Amino acid sequence: MSTGSTSGATGPFLDVRDLRVEFPTEDGLVRAVDGVSFTVKRGQTLAIVGESGSGKSVCSMAIMGLHNRKSANISGQVILEGEDLIATSDEGVRALRGQKMAMIFQDPLSSLHPFYTVGKQLMEAIRVHQPVSKDEARKQTVAMLDRVGIPNPDRRVDDYPHQLSGGMRQRVMIAMALINSPTLLIADEPTTALDVTVQAQILELLKDLQRDFNTAIIMITHDLGVVADMADEVVVMYGGRLVEHGPVNDIFHRPEMPYTLGLLASMPRLDKGRAARLDPIPGLPPSLIRLPKGCVFRPRCTYHDNVPDGRCDTERPDLLTTAPGHEVRCHMPPELRRTIAAERLGARFEETA
Amino acid sequence: MSGYIVRRIISMVLMLLLLTLVVFLLFSVLPTDPARLTCGKACTPEVIAANRHNLGLDLPLLQQYWEFLKGLVVGRTYGSGTQTYSCDAPCLGYSFKRGEEVSVLIKQGFPATFWLATGAFVLWIGVGVSVGIYAALRRGRWQDKTVMGISLIGYSLPSFFIGLVLLYFVVLKWELLPYPSYVSPFENPLQFLQTMILPWIVLAILYAAFYMRLTRNQMLDTLGEDYIRTARSKGLPERTVVRKHGLRAGLTPIVTAAGLDLAGLLGGAIITESIFSLPGIGSLAVNSVVDADLPLIVGITLVTATFIIVANLIVDLLYAVIDPRVRLV
Numbered sequence: 001m002s003t004g005s006t007s008g009a010t011g012p013f014l015d016v017r018d019l020r021v022e023f024p025t026e027d028g029l030v031r032a033v034d035g036v037s038f039t040v041k042r043g044q045t046l047a048i049v050g051e052s053g054s055g056k057s058v059c060s061m062a063i064m065g066l067h068n069r070k071s072a073n074i075s076g077q078v079i080l081e082g083e084d085l086i087a088t089s090d091e092g093v094r095a096l097r098g099q100k101m102a103m104i105f106q107d108p109l110s111s112l113h114p115f116y117t118v119g120k121q122l123m124e125a126i127r128v129h130q131p132v133s134k135d136e137a138r139k140q141t142v143a144m145l146d147r148v149g150i151p152n153p154d155r156r157v158d159d160y161p162h163q164l165s166g167g168m169r170q171r172v173m174i175a176m177a178l179i180n181s182p183t184l185l186i187a188d189e190p191t192t193a194l195d196v197t198v199q200a201q202i203l204e205l206l207k208d209l210q211r212d213f214n215t216a217i218i219m220i221t222h223d224l225g226v227v228a229d230m231a232d233e234v235v236v237m238y239g240g241r242l243v244e245h246g247p248v249n250d251i252f253h254r255p256e257m258p259y260t261l262g263l264l265a266s267m268p269r270l271d272k273g274r275a276a277r278l279d280p281i282p283g284l285p286p287s288l289i290r291l292p293k294g295c296v297f298r299p300r301c302t303y304h305d306n307v308p309d310g311r312c313d314t315e316r317p318d319l320l321t322t323a324p325g326h327e328v329r330c331h332m333p334p335e336l337r338r339t340i341a342a343e344r345l346g347a348r349f350e351e352t353a
Numbered sequence: 354m355s356g357y358i359v360r361r362i363i364s365m366v367l368m369l370l371l372l373t374l375v376v377f378l379l380f381s382v383l384p385t386d387p388a389r390l391t392c393g394k395a396c397t398p399e400v401i402a403a404n405r406h407n408l409g410l411d412l413p414l415l416q417q418y419w420e421f422l423k424g425l426v427v428g429r430t431y432g433s434g435t436q437t438y439s440c441d442a443p444c445l446g447y448s449f450k451r452g453e454e455v456s457v458l459i460k461q462g463f464p465a466t467f468w469l470a471t472g473a474f475v476l477w478i479g480v481g482v483s484v485g486i487y488a489a490l491r492r493g494r495w496q497d498k499t500v501m502g503i504s505l506i507g508y509s510l511p512s513f514f515i516g517l518v519l520l521y522f523v524v525l526k527w528e529l530l531p532y533p534s535y536v537s538p539f540e541n542p543l544q545f546l547q548t549m550i551l552p553w554i555v556l557a558i559l560y561a562a563f564y565m566r567l568t569r570n571q572m573l574d575t576l577g578e579d580y581i582r583t584a585r586s587k588g589l590p591e592r593t594v595v596r597k598h599g600l601r602a603g604l605t606p607i608v609t610a611a612g613l614d615l616a617g618l619l620g621g622a623i624i625t626e627s628i629f630s631l632p633g634i635g636s637l638a639v640n641s642v643v644d645a646d647l648p649l650i651v652g653i654t655l656v657t658a659t660f661i662i663v664a665n666l667i668v669d670l671l672y673a674v675i676d677p678r679v680r681l682v
Binding site for chain 1: 590591598
């Protein structure tokens with residue numbers, strides 16, 4: 001793991017504290033993100049992992065200020081280099097978007113405007129933040145397209161998105177996000193819609209660019225392979241809450257929260273052969289309107305009998321530190337959690353030793 | 354692209370041919386005898402027979418149709434001997450009822466219809482689209498609900514009702530405007546405007562109500578697209594997001610609808626023209642049906658259908674200009 005090079009700055013580069021995002025709906029209040037806290041350093045990658053509906057995308061949209069504040073209640077703090085974005089005006093956050101922080105999305109075809117050439121869309125991103133001429137913006141655009149590995153960038157710049165392949169489109173998205181050298185990049189499942197071979201290229205490109213620009217990356221994904229490849233730290237989200245948080249090695253080799261165990265166990269493994277059945281997590285994600293009273297994961301947890309007095313049904317577990325930098329939200333005693341993890345993920349433990 | 358246009362024009366001509374055939378056959382089975390209609394009460398069977406022959410109505414049906422098509426392309430001559438009348442191409446037929454060529458009658462009716470349609474078009478596109486955008490940007494709030502309520506009312510009111518109510522109050526009761534009497538705008542602009550303003554409003558209410566809904570829904574769909582989120586994440590001001598990214602994509606389908614609606618109206622707005630006694634193609638169509646003026650009915654049907662078919666082609670070509678993903682092959 002690299003140690004972030006926060007040049008001169010005190011404290012972390014991005015500090016998210018007790019972030020809550022709620023949507024009032026006719027059926028009730030949807031608590032999409034419920035008290036999430038984490039930090040990211042420059043040059044480092046934080047992965048946010050969880051199922052669909054776990055709040056990971058909502059969380060990242062909140063950091064970018066992309067929720068409509070009239071339809072979403074947002075509270076907590078998102079401190080980017082000392083400035084609390086939640087307390088900043090819409091206009092203030094807008095000026096930071098695309099400049100200091102940028103985002104790339106899952107489906108590059110639907111994320112690019114079909115009626116404008118990629119060049120126009122990139123130049124627009126430059127000119128909204130920098131007072132440069134069209135010619136200069138075009139020059140920067142071609143250079144950036146070249147940088148993200150698009151062949152013949154001086155011709156491709158005039159192509160429409162539908163004329164490019166999926167991988168090329170995602171490269172365009174990355175170019176557009178990084179064109180103003182932002183220090184924070186949020187990547188929302190950037191490889192999910194791509195072929196596996198292209199996925200690897202895109203991840204390599206991101207790592208490469210991260211080194212160049214010393215960017216902090218928040219990688220939202222449900223692909224643990226991507227996490228292993230990219231992340232320094234991992235946040236596991238479930239039902240809108242952070243349930244486990246730690247360095248990538250801890251999460252992969254010493255997970256403690258039963259949900260994280262389930263995620264790891266449901267990964268197919270080549271070394272076990274086809275005879276080994278996948279081990280899915282039983283049940284469905286919870287409704288964010290009527291969350292279970294006790295532990296949010298309780299209805300799907302197979303280990304709740306280990307906790308006396310049915311506390312899993314009545315009491316929300318707190319997020320407690322179990323090792324340096326490793327936090328877990330579970331009622332089971334830490335020793336028991338480690339034993340269970342060791343049994344369930346035996347093979348993986350041997351690798352680390 | 355040019356290959357595409359040629360193919361489209363060929364299929365357009367085929368479609369029109371089919372249309373003439375259908376219209377022709379439809380009216381040939383009518384119980385009315387067009388030859389009987391050519392002379393008044395004191396008609397002898399001899400005169401009727403002579404007229405029938407002069408009009409070519411004694412020919413077999415297929416040959417009549419052929420003569421009609423020939424007239425469209427090269428013109429035709431009615432009658433024989435000293436009593437002949439030549440009708441130049443494109444000859445849509447000769448209305449004995451009105452003693453005039455059908456194409457001349459339609460040409461006379463066209464200006465009133467043209468001004469009615471284009472004036473109403475400008476009004477309803479201006480109002481409908483801008484109000485629709487406004488409603489979309491205030492989705493779910495009281496402004497949106499009010500606009501949608503008004504649009505529903507406007508859409509539900511029949512044009513003859515709105516037309517008669519306006520005529521009664523504005524012209525007859527309050528005497529704010531003189532009684533409508535159509536003149537060319539180049540002859541008397543003031544009287545033209547005074548005559549046209551109510552018909553414009555009547556037509557525009559109906560269409561604007563529809564276009565408000567259409568625009569609102571299109572804009573809402575578009576503003577929910579991923580590329581709008583991308584535009585916001587680039588840090589573009591909301592105004593640019595809506596105008597440059599939202600409108601461009603959201604208004605494209607509206608171009609299609611608008612083109613076809615305008616073409617349809619150029620074929621005559623029957624009810625509105627009748628209420629305000631505008632001498633347009635719509636009034637002409639109503640009168641031709643009342644008089645069973647067969648050649649005129651066929652002619653108007655053909656002209657109206659041509660407008661729509663041509664508009665269809667124009668809209669399709671325009672679409673390729675607007676949307677780079679559309680390739681005309």
